[in-house]
């Protein structure tokens with residue numbers, strides 16, 4: 001079982017990070033931590049080097065913070081990705097968030113920055129781990145233009161059934177579902193028709209816990225796996241082995 005998307009580098013874990021990781025090691029095979037900006041990427045690399053062979057880094061720039069990023073920061077982030085390309089498992093999280101950001105000019109800035117990361121993923125053949133909200137179709141159309149991106153992941157996919165249908169026409173495109181499945185009827189409905197071959201599991205810790213108040217942690221990904229099994233009428237073991245194999249193939253872990 002793998003948590004393919006979380007942020008255990010965040011300060012929310014400063015008091016008990018080692019215990020959280022220990023709990024994760026008891027139930028999981030691996031954890032992918034996603035950077036959300038220049039400083040955050042540095043923290044992610046540090047954390048991953050401390051827990052080599054269990055925690056794996058993905059470097060990116062979160063779309064909502066990317067709208068405030070300077071040219072210099074973006075350049076340095078690109079540089080970090082290129083220099084660490086043999087070390088990182090994906091570029092992300094990167095993408096566009098039209099739910100939080102309504103301003104047209106800021107949306108356009110997000111799109112331009114996202115495009116630069118898509119080009120990097122294509123040029124260096126690195127998987128792309130995306131945060132996309134309320135513009136899934138647009139993001140899909142953008143990435144479909146590039147043929148050398150080995151794998152594309154929509155983290156915590158919340159788009160339409162129609163877009164989901166187009167995504168699963170591509171063997172190398174995935175949607176990851178989080179612990180949010182435990183309460184989100186929208187996600188429960190959506191996952192009914194997504195083949196396990198296109199599914200990954202994640203927690204997005206510290207966010208998206210089973211109840212909105214608590215802090216999430218990677219070990220909780222087991223709840224997402226169980227929920228998928230329940231909805232799709234499958235054994236927990238089957239869901240676990242297929243989604244874990246998907247993650248291993250994508251991230252080479």
Ligand SMILES: [Zn+2]
Nearest residue numbers: 005034093204
């Ligand atoms: Zn995230």
